[in-house]
Amino acid sequence: MKRHLLSAADLTRDDAELVLTTAAELRSLADRPIKKLPALRGRTVVNLFFEDSTRTRISFEAAAKRLSADVINFAAKGSSLSKGESLKDTALTLEAMGADAVVIRHSASGAPHRLAHSGWVRSSVVNAGDGTHEHPTQALLDAFTLWRHLGESKPSGLEGRRVAIVGDVLHSRVARSNALLLQTLGVDVTLVGPPTLLPVGVESWGVETSYDLDAVLPKADAVMMLRVQRERMQGGFFPTPREYSRRYGLDGRRMATLQDHTIVMHPGPMVRGMEITADVADSDRSVIVEQVTNGVAVRMAVLYLLLGGSESENNE
Amino acid sequence: MSSTSYLIKNVRILGGEATDVLLEAGVVAAIGVGLDAPGAEVVDAEGLVALPGLVDLHTHLREPGREDAETVETGTRAAAMGGFTAVHAMANTDPVADTAGVVEQVHRLGREAGYCDVYAVGAVTVGLKGERLAELGAMADSAARVRVFSDDGHCVSDPLLMRRALEYVKAFDGVIAQHAQDPRLTEGAQMNESELSGRLGLAGWPAVAEEAIIARDCLLTAHVGSRLHVCHVSTAGSVEIVRDAKSKGWNVTAEACPHHLLLTDELAATYNPIYKVNPPLRSAADVEALRAGLADGTIDIVATDHAPHPHEDKDCEWAAAAFGMLGLETALSIVQHTMVDTGLLDWAGVAERMSAAPARIGQVADHGHPIEVGAPANITLYDPAATRTIDAAESASLSRNTPYAGMELPGRIEATFLRGRPTVLDGKLWEGTA
Numbered sequence: 001m002k003r004h005l006l007s008a009a010d011l012t013r014d015d016a017e018l019v020l021t022t023a024a025e026l027r028s029l030a031d032r033p034i035k036k037l038p039a040l041r042g043r044t045v046v047n048l049f050f051e052d053s054t055r056t057r058i059s060f061e062a063a064a065k066r067l068s069a070d071v072i073n074f075a076a077k078g079s080s081l082s083k084g085e086s087l088k089d090t091a092l093t094l095e096a097m098g099a100d101a102v103v104i105r106h107s108a109s110g111a112p113h114r115l116a117h118s119g120w121v122r123s124s125v126v127n128a129g130d131g132t133h134e135h136p137t138q139a140l141l142d143a144f145t146l147w148r149h150l151g152e153s154k155p156s157g158l159e160g161r162r163v164a165i166v167g168d169v170l171h172s173r174v175a176r177s178n179a180l181l182l183q184t185l186g187v188d189v190t191l192v193g194p195p196t197l198l199p200v201g202v203e204s205w206g207v208e209t210s211y212d213l214d215a216v217l218p219k220a221d222a223v224m225m226l227r228v229q230r231e232r233m234q235g236g237f238f239p240t241p242r243e244y245s246r247r248y249g250l251d252g253r254r255m256a257t258l259q260d261h262t263i264v265m266h267p268g269p270m271v272r273g274m275e276i277t278a279d280v281a282d283s284d285r286s287v288i289v290e291q292v293t294n295g296v297a298v299r300m301a302v303l304y305l306l307l308g309g310s311e312s313e314n315n316e
Numbered sequence: 317m318s319s320t321s322y323l324i325k326n327v328r329i330l331g332g333e334a335t336d337v338l339l340e341a342g343v344v345a346a347i348g349v350g351l352d353a354p355g356a357e358v359v360d361a362e363g364l365v366a367l368p369g370l371v372d373l374h375t376h377l378r379e380p381g382r383e384d385a386e387t388v389e390t391g392t393r394a395a396a397m398g399g400f401t402a403v404h405a406m407a408n409t410d411p412v413a414d415t416a417g418v419v420e421q422v423h424r425l426g427r428e429a430g431y432c433d434v435y436a437v438g439a440v441t442v443g444l445k446g447e448r449l450a451e452l453g454a455m456a457d458s459a460a461r462v463r464v465f466s467d468d469g470h471c472v473s474d475p476l477l478m479r480r481a482l483e484y485v486k487a488f489d490g491v492i493a494q495h496a497q498d499p500r501l502t503e504g505a506q507m508n509e510s511e512l513s514g515r516l517g518l519a520g521w522p523a524v525a526e527e528a529i530i531a532r533d534c535l536l537t538a539h540v541g542s543r544l545h546v547c548h549v550s551t552a553g554s555v556e557i558v559r560d561a562k563s564k565g566w567n568v569t570a571e572a573c574p575h576h577l578l579l580t581d582e583l584a585a586t587y588n589p590i591y592k593v594n595p596p597l598r599s600a601a602d603v604e605a606l607r608a609g610l611a612d613g614t615i616d617i618v619a620t621d622h623a624p625h626p627h628e629d630k631d632c633e634w635a636a637a638a639f640g641m642l643g644l645e646t647a648l649s650i651v652q653h654t655m656v657d658t659g660l661l662d663w664a665g666v667a668e669r670m671s672a673a674p675a676r677i678g679q680v681a682d683h684g685h686p687i688e689v690g691a692p693a694n695i696t697l698y699d700p701a702a703t704r705t706i707d708a709a710e711s712a713s714l715s716r717n718t719p720y721a722g723m724e725l726p727g728r729i730e731a732t733f734l735r736g737r738p739t740v741l742d743g744k745l746w747e748g749t750a
Contacts, residue, residue: 088631108634110518133518200510200513201510201514201515
């Protein structure tokens with residue numbers, strides 16, 4: 001694996017499958033009374049969050065602690081965009097503290113890339129979500145969840161499965177990372193949304209696209225619903241929230257058109273009643289809560305492989 | 317003022333046959349092979365090309381207000397090092413150059429610095445806010461004698477206000493230099509809208525946001541019979557629209573920036589804001605169209621859009637960074653690289669697009685003249701055979717935000733003469749000037 005995890009595109013198929021199989025081993029820990037491994041004892045992981053995200057921060061924190069790493073949480077008030085402490089100065093501070101890995105969440109696309117490539121820090125950088133760019137560990141946990149549910153013994157069993165990613169693809173870092181990673185794993189991805197919420201040039205991403213959710217659902221092995229953020233509702237991307245829900249929301253009627261084995265996913269937090277109705281979110285098909293559990297195991301695997309598992313490569 | 321005269325030996329005017337040129341009392345006193353001038357300083361110009369002093373219609377000198385980025389003095393030093401003898405200082409200073417007082421201050425600071433002539437550009441609207449006209453007449457009548465008006469950095473997007481501005485400046489033969497950017501189509505825009513912007517998650521700046529404004533302004537200009545200059549044309553579609561307007565005989569001129577003639581939007585994939593500029597770097601096809609437009613005269617001039625920024629405004633996240641890049645010291649090298657070495661322009665063509673035409677558009681009487689006896693001695697000596705590796709730390713500008721750092725570029729300015737006095741000699745600023 002590379003030294004940083006900035007984009008799902010950084011992962012080869014072998015890398016991605018290694019993360020998933022490692023996560024499977026680590027996940028079994030969750031069922032034991034003592035959930036801790038000594039793998040990263042003495043290493044320091046900094047959670048650098050320029051954007052509020054309690055869920056992702058807690059997930060990374062639990063992952064690092066279960067590997068016995070020291071964890072420092074650094075919640076920067078606002079971002080440097082609002083003229084607070086700059087990303088660079090924060091990075092220099094962390095470097096001085098001796099961070100081995102920096103997990104960064106930032107509202108600016110490319111901020112993790114800058115952190116990794118500007119010579120500010122020597123540590124590994126893990127992108128925990130940057131602007132409207134990427135969220136690679138979310139894609140890994142989604143792939144992990146898909147793998148477990150689609151009943152294959154190896155991650156390579158995802159080859160040829162069909163996943164629909166539905167909603168605000170334009171502003172979604174989850175969609176970008178999933179489109180990249182799932183293709184790496186051989187999954188057939190279809191992005192579904194109104195034309196105003198599909199990015200310019202999406203036709204060159206190697207995925208299928210559709211404006212018609214009803215046509216896509218019966219063929220899907222998994223449906224991943226994306227959150228529609230409140231500010232988009234006023235942004236003129238679609239006429240009204242009601243019309244959006246009618247055309248692109250997943251409700252009980254649409255759920256009935258799915259194949260029996262098809263699962264429903266959501267990266268959270270959900271806007272119930274907007275992109276997904278409560279009966280779907282709480283149904284047997286929904287694996288939304290399990291995604292959260294899997295998130296810890298996948299992030300453990302990422303930290304382990306970046307910091308601990310590849311020491312011999314680092315010495316090259 | 318020094319009364320030293322200079323005898324330039326064996327120089328190739330516009331790349332022609334080697335000859336000698338005598339500069340005396342601020343003018344070109346004699347031209348001919350084997351000139352003799354006792355007492356004159358001799359400049360060996362073997363292999364050098366002589367061009368009329370370059371004129372930039374689009375420079376940000378940042379003073380008053382952002383003296384941490386550039387001052388009139390440092391900016392004009394950079395201009396001299398780039399072969400320029402005149403620059404037009406854009407109005408987006410703090411305070412904005414929207415009154416006679418501010419334009420006169422900028423004009424005076426330029427005269428005191430002495431490295432090149434500074435012509436102030438006046439704001440079209442008060443505070444660049446796009447709400448009501450600034451006192452254009454007062455600026456035109458001031459000691460700064462403003463003829464170019466621009467809200468550069470902002471688009472005069474209100475069609476009625478743009479119409480009035482175009483009409484109003486007819487009274488003193490002014491020109492409106494438009495920063496063509498529809499504000500609604502570019503809200504939060506960070507880079508060229510393309511497949512790449514979608515992948516990088518950076519908000520797109522679509523070509524249509526430039527082209528729609530240019531098309532509208534060409535129509536308005538024709539309608540009221542005025543003069544329009546289009547700043548930093550960046551797209552193939554814009555070149556087409558300007559070409560069409562010119563074919564109809566409308567009084568429209570246009571500029572292209574060196575960076576848009578060379579660099580493409582692929583550089584945004586580095587997320588390094590050194591490549592963040594407005595309008596943004598575009599596609600390779602746009603670069604080709606700009607070069608073709610500059611070659612066939614659709615685009616009249618090269619203008620630098622020299623935009624200095626302090627280090628901290630570029631050493632950060634892309635979205636937090638300022639738009640703009642340095643341009644004065646590298647402009648001629650980029651033009652040689654993209655236009656001359658490719659066979660698209662000869663040196664006469666370069667002189668037209670970087671000196672004569674910008675002087676005409678800006679109505680600058682002392683600049684842009686052919687190198688002939690009696691003309692003001694504003695001359696640039698350039699070595700097209702030299703190569704240099706760009707080092708940001710060597711810039712004469714106060715700022716360091718050059719996108720060309722580490723690149724090897726052809727050509728070097730050997731000397732710049734302003735009214736017969738060197739501002740640059742032997743490739744270095746000549747400190748005997750001021």
